[in-house]
Amino acid sequence: MTAAARAQEATTPSEALTLDQQVNEIFASATGPFVSLIFAPFPGTEFPWIVMWLVVAATVFTLYFGFVQFRFFGHSIALVKGDYSDPDDAGEVSHFQALATALSGTVGLGNIAGVAVAVGIGGPGATFWMILAGLLGMASKFTECTLGVKYRNEYPDGTVSGGPMYYMQKGFDELGLPGGRILAILFSVFCILGALGGGNMFQANQAHAQISGIVGDFPGWITGLVFAAVVFAVIVGGIKSIAKVTEKVVPFMGIMYVGAALIILIVNYDMIGAAFGQIFAGAFTGLGVAGGFVGALIQGFKRAAFSNEAGVGSAAIAHSAVRTKEPITEGFVSLLEPLIDTVVICTMTALVITISGQLIMDEATGNFLLNEAGTAIATVGDTSGVALTSAAFGSSISWFPYVLAIAVILFAFSTMISWSYYGLKAWTYLFGEGKTTELVFKLIFCVFIVIGAAASLGPVIDFSDAAIFAMAVVNIFALYFLMKLVRIELTSYGARLKAGEIRKYATA
Incomplete structure (x- = not known):
């Protein structure tokens, strides 16, 4: 949500609003250049360079690892089920719990409001490019999460710390490359912000x-x-406590949201074929939307990149806590994230919006508008994005807007507890491990929850979003140097799996 929109929604006295606006202006002037740099488009286009940075990396990893996301998909499912889980391995959480924790950090408002924005600006064709970017992003998750486990720190009390900051420092040292420590510090600072x-x-x-x-x-x-x-009651118990919550909340959120979408699609089954027709036709023609084919491509790629965070490095922190002695196994598990987040949940949202009839095109501008409200779709934070999704679902399920409100609250809660862990591990990397150090960060994190709910701090949010994608700049730069180490792991594990040397455990 933009600072202007936040100001309009403020219900505080004028003096407080004025103070908020003053804070906004001061902070925006100080951080504006950084935010503009991260989200700047290529000259002469509307394509943000950071999106291309993520998509190109995902394509490189897909080709380099021989389409690993498809070759080992079945094995990934088996790992999540626990077929190969040894309870005696080092780590704190199961494969499923690690996946749920990472998913809780990505499945959120982007799947609800963000998809509406993408379809509203780029038309139904944006969905095709969103799916493609999601499939490619599976290889990015595979790469970073394998390294996260490979170079994690394991402590005598059974706890672990891992993530990009650790594989940057250790991996670069192993290869005899300079600058790993500097990259790790940069990543940690951006992660905390x-x-x-x-x-x-x-x-x-x-x-x-x-x-x-x-x-x-x-x-x-x-x-x-x-x-x-x-949130404090959950995060004070560490990753095990967080995982116990996310393994229950994330499946519930997903089933509730996807279930509602399936109901609508089943009721309107005769329109699904036409919806896919619009998606495929719009992907290459734009169906008259502003920007045409390029507009659809930009919006689809942007939504996928902003939704599943493949290449950002955040998920590698959660996956590093898994119980395993084979780093590559968590790479296989993590590649399911973009599939669930983008290919399944985001596509469900796009399909419902497309068949709902809530989207009409303004022939004068070429932009899609809300059918009932008649207001143009704007940016991810704007309420029009949520309004379009709510109207689309509400057209078939009258009470769904209430369910959507519950979903938004659950999405927000699950995202906060996951990101608290990401920030905590970056914090302890910089300031050292220890109960006191951890407690200080957890208290700071909870104070910022109150500030975020109460204040109108648009530029602060813009800056923090830019910080998240600055993580991707540092992370992907490091991954290009370290991906050879992942291929060694993949080659070894693949050969042993084929030879039947990987032990399978009985599941409960």
């Missing part, structure tokens, strides 16, 4: 907006305090 902003304040702010929209206006700090208390 992203965790406090996009992974925290933005989520709390949007959750409060949804709640107040149902029960009426009330101070945001009340929502913030409630969220902070619940």
Whole structure:
């Protein structure tokens, strides 16, 4: 949500609003150049260079590892089921819990509002490019999460710490390359900023907006305090506590949301073929949307990149806590994330929007508009994105807007607890391991929940979003140097799996 939109929604006295605006202006002037740099488009285009950075890397990894996301897909499912899980391996959580924790950090408002924005601007054809980018992104997750486990720190008490900051330092040292420590510090700083902003304040702010929209206006700090208390109760127990929550919340969220979408698709089964026709036709022609084919491609790639975070490096932190002695196995598990997040959930949203009839094209501008409200689709944070998804589902399920509000709250909560862990591991990398160090960060994180719910700090959110994608700049740069180490792991494991040397365990 832009700073202007936040200002319009503010219900605080004029003095407080003025103070918020002053904070906004000061912060925007200080951080604006950094935000503009990260999200700047290529000259003469509207294509953000950071999106191309992510998509090109995903393509390189897909080709380099021989389409690993398809060759080992069945084995990935077996690993998540626990078929190859040895309970005596080092680590803190199961393959499924690690996957659920990482998914809880990516499945969120982007799947609801973000897809509506992509389809609203790029037309149904944006869905095709979103799916393609999601499939390619599976290889990026595979690469970074394999390295996360390979170079994690394992401590005597059974806890572990891992992620890009560790494989940057250790991997570069192993290859005799300079600069690994510098890259690790940069990544950690960006990760902490992203965790406090996009992974925290933005989520709390949007959750409060949804709640107040149902029960009426009330101070945001009340929502913030409630969220902070619940989040702290979960994260104070560490990754095991977080995983126990996410393994229950994430499947529930996914089943609830995808289930509602399936109901609508089943009821309108005769329109599914036409919807896919619009998606494929729009992918290469644009179906008259602004920007045509290029406009559809840009919006699809952008939504996929912003939704599944493949290449950002955040998921590698969660997956590093898995119980395994084979780093490559968590790479296989992690490649399922973009499939679930982008190819399944985002596509469901796009299909429902396409067949709902809630989208009409303005012949004068070539842009898609909301059918009932008649307002143009704008940016991800704007309520029009959520409004389009809500209207699309509500056209077939009258009570779905209430379910959507619950989903947004759950998405916000699950994202916050996952990003608290990401920020925590970056924090302990910089300031050292220890209960006191961890508690300090967890308290800071919860304070920022209250601030995010109560304040109008648009530029802070913009800056934190930029910090998250700055993580990708550092991370992918390192992955290009380290991917040869992943291929060694892949070749070895693949040969042993084919020879039947990988032990399979009985599952409960």
